[in-house]
Amino acid sequence: MAKDNPNNKRPRFSSYWIYAIILFVIIGVNLFSGGSSWQKLTATTPSELQEFLKNGDVEKILIITNTRQAKVFLTKDAMAKEVHKDVGDNSLLPASGSSPQYEVKFGDLQNFENEIKKTIKDNNLPTVIGYDQESNLFGDFIITILPFILIIGIWIFLMRRMAGGGAGGAGGQIFNIGKSKARLFDEKTETKVTFKDVAGLEGAKEEVQEIVEFLKNPDKYTSLGGKIPKGALLVGSPGTGKTLLAKAVAGEAKVPFFSLSGSDFVEMFVGVGASRVRDLFKQAKDKSPAIIFIDEIDAIGRARGKNNFTGSNDERENTLNQLLTEMDGFDTNTNVIVLAATNRADVLDKALMRAGRFDRQIFVDLPDIRERKEIFEVHLRPIKTSEALDLEFLAKQTPGFSGADIANVCNEAALIAARKGKKAVDKQDFLDAVDRIIGGLEKKNKIITAEEKKTIAFHEAGHATVSWMLEHAAPLVKVTIVPRGQSLGAAWYLPEERLIVRPEQMLDEMCAALGGRAAEKVIFGKISTGALSDLEKVTKQAKAMVTIYGLNDKIGNLTYYDSAQSEYGFTKPYSEETAIIIDKEISNIIEEQYARAVKLLSENKDKLTELADRLLEKEVIFKDDLERIFGRRPFEKGEEEIVKE
Template sequence: MTKEKQNKRPKFSAYWIYAILLLFIFGMNFFSGGGMWYQPKETSQAKFEEFLRNGDVARVVVVNKREAKIYLTPEALEKEAHKDVRGDNSLISSGASSEIPQYKFELGDLSNFENKFDQIVAENNLTTTREYKTEQNVIGDLLITLLPFVLIIGIWIFLMRRMSGGGAGGAGGQIFNIGKSKAKLFDEKNDTKVTFKDVAGLEGAKEEVQEIVEFLKQPEKYTSLGGKIPKGALLVGPPGTGKTLLAKAVAGEARVPFFSLSGSDFVEMFVGVGASRVRDLFKQAKEKSPAIIFIDEIDAIGRARGKNNFTGSNDERENTLNQLLTEMDGFGTNTNVIVLAATNRADVLDKALMRAGRFDRQIYVDLPDLNERKEIFEVHLRPIKTSETLDLDFLSKQTPGFSGADIANVCNEAALIAARKGKKAVDRQDFLDAVDRIVGGLEKKNKIITPDEKKTIAFHEAGHATVSWMLEHAAPLVKVTIVPRGQSLGAAWYLPEERQIVRTEQMLDEMCATLGGRAAEKVMFNKISTGALSDLEKVTRQARAMVTIYGLNDKIGNLTYYDSTGQSEYNFSKPYSEETAQIIDKEISTIIESQYERAVQLLEDNKDKLTELANLLLEREVIFKDDLETIFGERNFNQEEPQQESVTE
């Protein structure tokens, strides 16, 4: 209780001293100058000469040869002309009026004033006297002398306090703390609510990370057998797969200090700041050891050294990386400090950073599979009011290739769509609309499209559907629409099966189905349009991968020009000769054109069914798998139930 009372006491502020000093200075300045409580009334020299001729002036005091103070006679004070100064003079009755001036005015030329004064006194035979006096305002003169120095010193103190954070500023926020770490500390006082229960899927990654947490909680379980804790673990994977979420779960599970920051927090425009922040970060972690340091997006400082430094100048990023390497595995390294890092660009990281002894473990966080997507849906659907008939297996099948962040976006978008429609719960159709919204974009039903363009789009999408239905390895169709979405004028949704490896015939069938749209335009109108841009981009990328990456071309053979380390991006020359480049270009063109001719032939053979499907699409704008079965019949290929979906344009 004593400490609480002490904390409640008002803190002393230096501003009170400043206020007292200012009041003292103003008081001294106000009361200086003969104890005057008021200022004489301003007048002019012409008025003064009039007062002098009338015999109203008892005496005149010239102060510092610049100002004349006029003292009136007691008789003059009783005149109506001087009633203004009579009211201010409270000392008339006491006989002290002669000590208080009633008027004052600024002198122009002193000699001229003296001549005029003497002339009037002589002409009117007056007894008015003239005196000279020198007054000094000590406080004012002192202020004028010291004020510039006081202002300079005050500004300097203010800037120093601001730059040093004022004693209460956050570390790293001001110029004198610029070398301090910006890491956010999570401990028993600043706890996080995320645990491993909130991380769905990622079983392998959770197991490895959880082992690090267990080691910090019970180190004797491992050290008794001679084992050593890993010094670092690197989380690698595509964006949105849950790397940062996994680190948050570690912060929630581990009962040890957890320092969290981004790789860009080390980067500043000042030389040496990054290395200084690394030193300060590890210093804080060692003081609170055992502890965990989490560096998100470590590729901001961990890129391979010596690749872009053509000028030979000092590279601040490289200095920061060198300091990080030293802190992680140098002399005096504290083994009770573990470093977790996350990146989706592991191929550009420096090899020295990736070696054993620094990041001993590389944990790959991949896109979730079918079962993991179901678990992720269960996590994100907890706060959402859903319909009782909602099937999570169906939802997981409708979101192939979606990351955890994408699924969270689907759930949120479905809730917004249901609320927009005024529903009390989110149902299956809302989730389907949300998937369509995210994959294809927002519907643009009011977009102006001519009938001729609409007919071309309908046959284009019908061509995709027809060719994909006829080919064994092409993905079966789910839905086709000619309602504009996003930047596309039409779209077709498919459910491809999950594959770990892809064979040549599978890639060729997919390319043929992708070219079905342009082939349909050629078959029906004998003209082609620019609507197949995304299709051409996709097949060109696939054909180039077949030839240059996967070694699926007979002419090139079992060669690959793909560099998984990412070092080839710094080379100025291609890894093959000009002759080989010509062969590659020719083979890519041959593959694409052969599949295009194949699609044209398929559509020529099924032209009547293509026309029927396109007319149905023009009528309804959206058709589904059942409509294709009605027109083409069931697919005769022995395939398992499709599990994924994608979109082509």
Template sequence: MSKENNQPKPKFNSYWIYAAIIAVILSFNLFGNTTTSTDISKNKFEELLRSNNIENISIVNKDYAEIHLTKEAQETYKDKNQDNILPWAPTKPVLTYNFGSLENFENLINKNKEKYNLTIDLKFDNRTDLFDSLIGFLPFIVILGIWIFMMRRMSGGASGGGAGGQIFNIGKSKAKLFDEKQKVKVSFKDVAGLVGAKEEVQEIVDFLKNPEKYTNLGGKIPKGALLVGPPGTGKTLLAKAVAGEAGVPFFSLSGSDFVEMFVGVGASRVRDLFKQAAQKSPSIIFIDEIDAIGRARGKSNMTGGNDERENTLNQLLTEMDGFGTDVNVIVIAATNRADVLDKALMRAGRFDRQIYVDLPDLNERSAIFNVHLKPLKLGTDLNVDFLAQQTPGFSGADIANLCNEAALMAARKGKESIDNQDFLDSVDRIVGGLEKKNKIISAKEKKTIAYHEAGHATASWMLEHAAPLVKVTIVPRGQSLGAAWYLPEERMIVQTEQMLDEMCATLAGRAAEKIIFNKISTGALSDLEKVTKQARAMVSIYGLSEKVGNLTYYDSSGQEYGFTKPYSETTAKLIDEEISNLIEAQYQRAITILTENKDKLTALADRLLEKEVIFKDDLVKIFGERAFLSESEKLEKKLKEQETEEETSEVKS
């Protein structure tokens, strides 16, 4: 094929119509009148009358007179007026005379006609100027243009032919279609972790590809699957993988795409969406952030935007499992707030599967790291398992951001590859914030911060269930003046002793200030907030208090109690006392531990003041090896032993 045939044809644009109208108006004004005109005085007019150089006179709108000259007289005025017209336009000079009073003008002509025996034709001409008419209609044209513009904006830019075509498409679905012409390149191989979730949606994909495998046994295709989980865990990515694997038409849109300021538009878009999906059956519909339209319906009869959202939800319920809906369309939805969804939407027959996409565990984080590390230029000292250990609680999106941050940090330092330290620095940057080395801190404040952080480190080192220390710094970072990094174990259940040890280590910062300076400061605000929440959870949620007993005041349904409490005032007083007793007991325990190790606490604080940043090796030199090794510490020790063995073998060879 030639290059000319491959060139895309220009698409029709409604503004072409406006340009054509303007061009026609301009052409009328430029080329409609090919004659030139010159205003003359009364004396000149009477001179032309006496010399009989006038062929006829046209009185235009009883306002002024156009004087048409004879052929001989035209030559006199042609050269003078040639510059006023286009060179290719035919010229016919016309003189204009503003006569003032029409009656006096007619008397003047009749008088001269009798006197000089003239043969002049007098005509009356009523004219309408197109341009003047348009000027008169200009306000209406402006109003119409503003109305069309607002309709286009309110319709969300939906495609439609011609100006204002979007008005008629406002009730159409905004779903983006992926079919054989526009395929999604994401597959299940690109989704690391999420083993259980992938099995669930893989079955849906398999059903669409091989329905006979299930229908022969009497099975029915599931109506829908709801992906639930924290932000950044890969719900949308999993839906993209379904689109890439299924090989059937895939409609993708967000829950907010149904919301519009016009009444009935949301329900209309739902109908149109399912109509399109049914025409391309079997097909999949993916609705991201479905809580935008799927929130629980209230009992109040208030009208407005809430009523419109309920109409949209009612239409969605009808389309998913209403009377006579037996089309082969599967709905996959994603949300972070399953607790606020309407119960009618969650029932079996609409969303048969509720797939919880949780934060990745240790092995899943390793797999996610392997996916995001592929395009990066890495150093030789990088250990993926170690990085997975250092990032507990990170979601897939957090890990992707960490890898990108490490690449930017290495480029900022002028490195040719990304090493292990760049990733560790990126973890600190994401968790703690940006370092503020230029922040002015007095020597007294710096010493207080050093002992505060040394107290945390000392207590966590001495307590069995406290999280092992990774790094301590007194360099301001983010909103904190100092920080300590720990590596918490990933536990499925937490015992009372483990929570108490964590509370003790958290309160050890304020305890160190009390022991060394016999004063306390406001620097323990975040610590107090953390232990207060832990103690309240132990007493009122997990039932770990002997005095309160095996009771919980936690509502898993997400319903708020409002201004009322689910317990009496006596119980509330008992809960407050138990929370206070728990916190004070662990505070006194922290003081006891730090008092017994005051010399080591002082040595650690001095080293921290000297180096500003200390690591686990510094604590080993002061305290000796930790008696209680966590799983992460065992892995770290094993990695170091392997490195030592490799170095020894290299030396021997």
């Protein structure tokens, strides 16, 4: 074939050759159409012209009216004279007919014309006077066509940029705006994440692994009559590992994996979202079996009709309708599985959640103590740690932490150790990292008056005292009056990880939270604004007891929580009379616990004062300090660790 011939090395044709040829044609036409305009003429003055006229040397004078110059044609006899010998043949190009030899620039046309006519008349000369206008064809042509050239050039430039060139790729250009922005995962070039890198989440991994296995070995399931699931929805709190699980699927699956975000479908142009959905599924079908992963699917999957106040057609609804059709419509794409992740499953459309579209909903919860230990093992692989590091202890110190939080703790601990010049990260660095993440950065140079510091000390000592004396309050870890973040003092607890909570447990926690304000009342006889976060916490708890969990006798076994309620609901699910009762019951619960905290602190005022004095002296106290003052708790479970600095 011709393309395989090594001798066939013709120069590559470029469009710039066309532009060059057109330019040369224009110049050539201009040069040869009016040669006189390109002649090299000898300049002379009006006075010298008068001398030439008087001597009878001038055959013709051609006055160019629009340029204020005249061209002088000499007679044949004058050309032989010595004075004109240098202007014999002075044209760059061959001229048609006789050519001028001199050019004269003048000022006022009328005066110049009158003087020439007067000289010709006085000397009875045969000189002819002619008139003409000279134009520059090339210049006029450029001036005429330049705006069009600029417009066409800009248009070509923009079209080339938008039609596929540039770094934005096909999905980001104007002619490809309806194309999918999904990125095809290539296991050979991309960083590979496997299920070994996903700690915990055993149930979620098992279901997702089954989907991968189905794609690898479909006969194992189809031989028994099973069908491939259409989709799986990963639901969970932020940072629990939903996207990481999808990355592991991409690393494990030996099939094409398309990854994109829900916001990639949203565009200002009408119909673009639906077009991108169609293109995405078309690509996936062409490469089937394949997996599509849509992160943050709530960007397009919100329930239809709930947020459309204007009554207009919503572009997101069009996109969602197209997604519903592609997942389980008349022409369903087989062997294409859709994985999606969201932390707002309550706002998703019911049609999207039904069986046949997202067949499985996989809940990715916050890790428990065992799973947190496994997560620490994963994130500590690249970190140089001391040999004495106890991972089980670290897992106990991080209740309620997500996988992302634990990754942040490990990174922060490494930074703290490096800041201190250590060769390895030890236990204390991790404890400092936990404190940094929970409470914020220490502000030891913050200016606090002695009176304010004393108030803060008694406030934090009140929290510690009440929580120590209540059975269901969270066990104390440490108390500090060193300002951190926005707080002036803080108390750290290790809450028990419960699946269900009883009323007495909630009431003890509320009483402990009000211990700070109660201590101010008992010691100083007045209160301050320092209990804002405590009041916010107890108000939410009391409101939940009354309106959500049905733990109030007067309201009874009712809940006003509706998981399917629109976020734009404007009506209360109870009457005004019930609202009054709810407000009164919430207030009663909080005031009862406040009075209970005041009573406890009044009975132990001397121990409270001793604890506050020690806190003022040391700024940070631990569990063993409270044991020396109060003795061991009678309901101690013996599980909690004593944290020492």
